[in-house]
Each structure stands twice: as C-alpha cells, then as structure tokens.
Amino acid sequence: MRYAIIGTGAIGGFYGGRLARAGFDVHFLLHSDFEYVRDNGLRVDSYDGSFVISHPQAYASVAGMPPCDVVIVALKTTANGGLPAMLAPLLTERTLVLLIQNGVGVEADVEAALPGVQLAAGLAYICTTKVGPGHIEHTSNGKLSVANYSCRDQGLIDGLLADLGAAGIRAAAVDYAKARWMKAMWNMPFNGPCSVLGQTTDRMLASPSGERLVRALLAEVIGAARACGAVGIDESVGERMIEMTRNMPPYSPSMKVDCDLGRPMEIEYLYTKPIAMAREAGYAMPHMEMVEMQLRAIEELRAVGPAVGQ
Amino acid sequence: MRYAIIGTGAIGGFYGGRLARAGFDVHFLLHSDFEYVRDNGLRVDSYDGSFVISHPQAYASVAGMPPCDVVIVALKTTANGGLPAMLAPLLTERTLVLLIQNGVGVEADVEAALPGVQLAAGLAYICTTKVGPGHIEHTSNGKLSVANYSCRDQGLIDGLLADLGAAGIRAAAVDYAKARWMKAMWNMPFNGPCSVLGQTTDRMLASPSGERLVRALLAEVIGAARACGAVGIDESVGERMIEMTRNMPPYSPSMKVDCDLGRPMEIEYLYTKPIAMAREAGYAMPHMEMVEMQLRAIEELRAVGPAVGQ
Missing domain, CATH: 1.10.1040.10 (N-(1-d-carboxylethyl)-l-norvaline Dehydrogenase; domain 2)
Incomplete structure (x- = not known):
C-alpha cells in the first residue's frame, strides 16, 4: 500500500520512517524541515534500532504528492483548519485517513469537511521527540491503537495493521x-x-x-x-x-x-x-x-x- | 463609647484614627508597627484632611487592653484563626464586634467560637493604603456599610453609626x-x-x-x-x-x-x-x-x- 505522512514530526516521522525502512512506498509532507530532509534524509535514533532514510520521498506541499491508500495525519490539531485542503488531493474512493492526533471530536470535523472520507483514529502510546531537523529520538515503545471511525472496508484496516506489524510497530484495533x-x-x-x-x-x-x-x-x-x-x-x-x-x-x-x-x-x-x-x-x-x-x-x-x- | 481596633492597618488605622481624632477613647492593637506607632504616632494622609494621632493608646497584645463597647476587627481573614482568643478579653455582655473583613461566612465562624457574641459586618467602600509603618494614605471615600448580624441591642448599632458620623465617616445600616x-x-x-x-x-x-x-x-x-x-x-x-x-x-x-x-x-x-x-x-x-x-x-x-x- 502507498502511504502519505502529513506532518513529519516526532510521531509522523517515526511511523513513516519505520514503514519506509520496511520497504513501503511512503511520501512525506514536511514544512520547515523540507530542505534539510530532502538533502540529508530522515534520521531516527531509537533504543530499538536506529536508522536513516537517506532519500525519503519528501514534499513541501501536497501538490505533487500522489493519491495514497493510507494517509497518516500527525499534525497538531491546531493546524487542522488547513487539513481538508491538504487531504483532498491525496484521497481516492478507498483511501483510509488515520488521524494520530490528540483529543476528542477530530474525526467528526474532518468528516464534515470531507463527506464520505474513510477515517480511523490512531492513538500512539509512545515516547518520541524531534531533537533537530529531520532527527527523531525514540525512547520508549507502546502500542499504536487503531480505532475505526468511518472506514467501510475492514480489509483496509486489516491491511494497515499488517503493514505496521511488518514495520515492527505493535498495532491493534480498538473501539473508537x-x-x-x-x-x-x-x-x-x-x-x-x-x-x-x-x-x-x-x-x-x-x-x-x-x-x-x-x-x-x-x-x-x-x-x-x-x-x-x-x-x-x-x-x-x-x-x-x-x-x-x-x-x-x-x-x-x-x-x-x-x-x-x-x-x-x-x-x-x-x-x-x-x-x-x-x-x-x-x-x-x-x-x-x-x-x-x-x-x-x-x-x-x-x-x-x-x-x-x- | 470605648473602641478597640484589632488590626491597625490601612482600614483599621484609618477608621480608628478618625474616631480618635474626634475625641473617642480608641485602643489600637498593632503587630509589626507597634513600637514605631507608640513612639511616632499614627499618621493619616488624606485628600479629606490629613492628621496625626501623636499619642495613640497602642498595644502589642490584647493583654492590657480594656474591655470595650465596640471592637472593630480589620485583620485579613487569613489571621482569623487567632481572632477568638484576641477578642475574648475585650468583650463584655454588651460589646459589639464590627468585622470589617472580606468575604462571606466570617460572622458565622466567629459566633461559633464565641457563642452569644454581638456581631455586625462592616463593608468599607474606600481606598486606603498603608504606605509605611503607622502611615496610611487615604485617596477616595465611599461609605462604610454596617450590617447587623447578631446584635440584640439596636441602640448599640445606632450609637456606633452616630459616633462614626461624628468622626466624619459616612456610615449607613444595610441588610446583612x-x-x-x-x-x-x-x-x-x-x-x-x-x-x-x-x-x-x-x-x-x-x-x-x-x-x-x-x-x-x-x-x-x-x-x-x-x-x-x-x-x-x-x-x-x-x-x-x-x-x-x-x-x-x-x-x-x-x-x-x-x-x-x-x-x-x-x-x-x-x-x-x-x-x-x-x-x-x-x-x-x-x-x-x-x-x-x-x-x-x-x-x-x-x-x-x-x-x-x-
């Protein structure tokens, strides 16, 4: 499956990096770190195995990014005003959007802005910190809970869980x-x-x-x-x-x-x-x-x- | 009537000073300013007439203070833990205690500690500031509201209002x-x-x-x-x-x-x-x-x- 990472910070960079390391087709949207990561790669220092994605598919805007099977949103919710416009070009009929964001009620607002979008909530029980441009430190591991919100295709959720597992990420389906x-x-x-x-x-x-x-x-x-x-x-x-x-x-x-x-x-x-x-x-x-x-x-x-x- | 002032700060010093200036028998309880006021007097700078009480009847503790007709309490309520012990030696059967203090519920607590005590609430709509030891600045004048709480003797309240008036203090009875x-x-x-x-x-x-x-x-x-x-x-x-x-x-x-x-x-x-x-x-x-x-x-x-x- 093809992945987009919206918000390549401590959370998005870590999960996207792990997926890319496992060989998946991952497209990273970056903001202030775009040029640095394009030129120097994405680095994850982890007690659980450090790695560098030397040539990540990095973008400074969604223009140019391909439609994806799974879009992982790891922005702070304070940026969610711009989220529908960022998501639109990445979506197909069957795209799943996984919102790894804090709080309650995010899915309802995204759904209202993009009717019919397939959404799941991601809850990351993990400690990662962005310590520099394109540089993430990973100090403790918990599971990533995935909760179906409006995804009509259970196979898509199962596929995501399988990919995450293949990338060494403990993920499990939970009640929304x-x-x-x-x-x-x-x-x-x-x-x-x-x-x-x-x-x-x-x-x-x-x-x-x-x-x-x-x-x-x-x-x-x-x-x-x-x-x-x-x-x-x-x-x-x-x-x-x-x-x-x-x-x-x-x-x-x-x-x-x-x-x-x-x-x-x-x-x-x-x-x-x-x-x-x-x-x-x-x-x-x-x-x-x-x-x-x-x-x-x-x-x-x-x-x-x-x-x-x- | 004989007056005691418990807490000779911005409020107690002002009202007590005005009463003393008008010739009433006023006994001042002081804490940190005791020696200064004993030696230098109590000074009120007011847009409405400045004055100095050169030889106030000043005390460092209630021991030695005489029983009084009216005790004016102008302590911060944070000091009220010690109030019953301070009041006890000053009270007679007919003493009125006027609590010029902030908040709601002060009277009930004092009454519980000193059953039968005659209480009134004083609400000072006034701007006074203690600018130095025994030195009070008075910048704006409002009335002093006096609200009967548990005083059985209306004559005592009336007498207090009359004395305050004679001391140039606008005072009025209000509902508690x-x-x-x-x-x-x-x-x-x-x-x-x-x-x-x-x-x-x-x-x-x-x-x-x-x-x-x-x-x-x-x-x-x-x-x-x-x-x-x-x-x-x-x-x-x-x-x-x-x-x-x-x-x-x-x-x-x-x-x-x-x-x-x-x-x-x-x-x-x-x-x-x-x-x-x-x-x-x-x-x-x-x-x-x-x-x-x-x-x-x-x-x-x-x-x-x-x-x-x-």
Whole structure:
C-alpha cells in the first residue's frame, strides 16, 4: 500500500520512517524541515534500532504528492483548519485517513469537511521527540491503537495493521469511543491545569488540592465518556492512571510546553469539543469549562500583549 | 463609647484614627508597627484632611487592653484563626464586634467560637493604603456599610453609626445578607481568576474568554446569593459592576497582590465558605469550585517549593 505522512514530526516521522525502512512506498509532507530532509534524509535514533532514510520521498506541499491508500495525519490539531485542503488531493474512493492526533471530536470535523472520507483514529502510546531537523529520538515503545471511525472496508484496516506489524510497530484495533475517551481521561485532567497553574504532573499530585482538582476533572471525563457511549471506562481505570502519573518523573504535558513557549494550544479538541459533545449527550462538565475558559483567555491575552506588573 | 481596633492597618488605622481624632477613647492593637506607632504616632494622609494621632493608646497584645463597647476587627481573614482568643478579653455582655473583613461566612465562624457574641459586618467602600509603618494614605471615600448580624441591642448599632458620623465617616445600616453577597459579586469573579491567571481586571475583560469566565462566575454568585436569602441582587447589578470594572484603570485585586507576594490568600472566606454555604442552601457553584481548588493548590505548592522549569 502507498502511504502519505502529513506532518513529519516526532510521531509522523517515526511511523513513516519505520514503514519506509520496511520497504513501503511512503511520501512525506514536511514544512520547515523540507530542505534539510530532502538533502540529508530522515534520521531516527531509537533504543530499538536506529536508522536513516537517506532519500525519503519528501514534499513541501501536497501538490505533487500522489493519491495514497493510507494517509497518516500527525499534525497538531491546531493546524487542522488547513487539513481538508491538504487531504483532498491525496484521497481516492478507498483511501483510509488515520488521524494520530490528540483529543476528542477530530474525526467528526474532518468528516464534515470531507463527506464520505474513510477515517480511523490512531492513538500512539509512545515516547518520541524531534531533537533537530529531520532527527527523531525514540525512547520508549507502546502500542499504536487503531480505532475505526468511518472506514467501510475492514480489509483496509486489516491491511494497515499488517503493514505496521511488518514495520515492527505493535498495532491493534480498538473501539473508537473507548480509545478516544480513554486518552482524554489523562489528557483533560492534566494538560489544562498544568498549563494554567504552570506545574508539572508530579507537583499537581503533590498538593492535596491539586489532586482534588485532578480528581474532579477525572470524574467529569468518566461521566462524559459514559454519556458519549464509551464502554469500559470507570473509576478504577482513573485510579490506576493517577497512580501511574504519581510514579512518573516530573512531566510537562504537551499543552504546558506549548503554553510556556507561547505556541497555540490544542484547546479545541482537548477541551472545547469534548465538553460540547458531552453537553449534547446531556452531561455537563462545569469544572472543565472553567479550565477551558482560562486556557482560551491565556491564548487571547497573548495577542493583547504582556501583562504589566502592578 | 470605648473602641478597640484589632488590626491597625490601612482600614483599621484609618477608621480608628478618625474616631480618635474626634475625641473617642480608641485602643489600637498593632503587630509589626507597634513600637514605631507608640513612639511616632499614627499618621493619616488624606485628600479629606490629613492628621496625626501623636499619642495613640497602642498595644502589642490584647493583654492590657480594656474591655470595650465596640471592637472593630480589620485583620485579613487569613489571621482569623487567632481572632477568638484576641477578642475574648475585650468583650463584655454588651460589646459589639464590627468585622470589617472580606468575604462571606466570617460572622458565622466567629459566633461559633464565641457563642452569644454581638456581631455586625462592616463593608468599607474606600481606598486606603498603608504606605509605611503607622502611615496610611487615604485617596477616595465611599461609605462604610454596617450590617447587623447578631446584635440584640439596636441602640448599640445606632450609637456606633452616630459616633462614626461624628468622626466624619459616612456610615449607613444595610441588610446583612445583601451587603455580604453584594461585595462577593465583585470579589468572587475577579479576585481568584486574576490571581490564577496573573492578570489585572482590565485584561480579564479585554479577552472574550476572560469576560465569559467572569460572567460564568458572576452568574454563580447571583444564584448563590439568592439561595442564601440575599434580596435585591440580580443580573442588572452584575452588568453595572462589569461596566464599572471595565472603566477602572488596570487593577490588581487584593488576592492577586497577596498571590504575587507569596502571602496567604483569603481563600477561605472569599471562596471556600460561600461555596459551602450555597451548597448547603441547595445551590452548586462548580465553576467557582475549580477556581477555589486552583487557589488552594497554588498556596500548597509554595510549601512544596518552586516549580523547576522543564
């Protein structure tokens, strides 16, 4: 099968690189790293086997890229405004688009913009970091969960899973709603509060009120997940997640990194959309709403200019 | 009548100073400024007439202070843990304690600690600042609202209002619940969010989401005030308050000043108690709960130590 990688960063570069190394026909869309990767290749340093794709099929825009069987989208959702236009030239009747993106509600928006598109959600439980242009570091491996959203052809999903397996990527099919909301169970209680309060995860849980706050948000995600039809999500899963996080080294969630660096934050799909979806399903998330409004205010106030000390 | 001033800062120093200047028998409790004021007097610089009380009756502890007819408490509520012990030696059967303090629920706690004590709430609409030891600047004048809470002797309240008038202080009797919740209508939507987000009031209202956040909190205060029996508080009052705040120069609410300086914040009576009182009255304030938990986390995390950049 022919693959396109939209967003050749830490995630897209890693999965695309692994597929290319395994001999698949992979076409990489790059932005700022395009010239560097075209001239120097794509490098993955991994505890699990480092490699370089010396001559990747690299593109600076989708113009010129061929239609593909599978398009893997690994952009930050803050760039999703331009996604339909990027996808259109790559799609055939039977193309599968795998959205390896954060949050809840991404698929519905892409489907609304491209009616009939075959979508799956990808949830990457992995640690990769872009450490330089076209240079990715891979430090820990988890599985890639693939959740069918609107793909009519199960054979396509099976084919993707087989290719990923052949590329040494542990991938498995999972239930869509459960997978998205399961990831939201960690993302929503930690990303926003850590950003608003400027704290790492360990410190959130080191203060009794920080933990109370995380638990209040977690309870809302569990309620929202149930209201939205996700099965198998309950308090015991939440408990294990808190214990897991407590035992992690100090960690800045991706949104806090974006917040600290003044970059756009993934507020829309980490907060706004799931809150709206839950509300439509009859479940209110008022604690979460406050965090969402605070994150929006932080982003808007950057445009107003820096606060003056008083 | 004989007066005690508990907490001779910007508020206590001003009102106590005015009463002393008018010839009343005023006894001042001081903390860090005690020696300075004993030796140099208490100075009030005011657009409305500056003065110095050269030889105030100053005390470093309540031991030695006489029982008084009226005790004016002008401490920050963060010091209220020690208040019952400070009050006890000053009280007679007929003493009135006027709590000029921020927040909702202060009176109930003092009454629980000192059953039968006669209490009134004082709400100071005034701008005074302590600019140095025993040195207060008074820049704008509003009225002092006095709200009876548990005073059985209306003559005592009337006497206090008369004395305040004789001291050039515009004072008026107001309804207790209405007065406390009216002040909470401004305090709760602005103090906490400005502290958590590190923003002045003008900037909160300059961002659409900041304003949305303020309005969500305001709506909860209005609902809570009604549930707790405060009359005459409605949306139009809230609208006027937002417009008034929008037209103010950039302002850091007192809690933000405390937050920025690492001082204890008045979380208990600005958030925790009113939220609990509303809940007991059957009204939930979930947006406000999130702000409360965040403020508590900020305060607790100071004790854990500074965040390490990542």
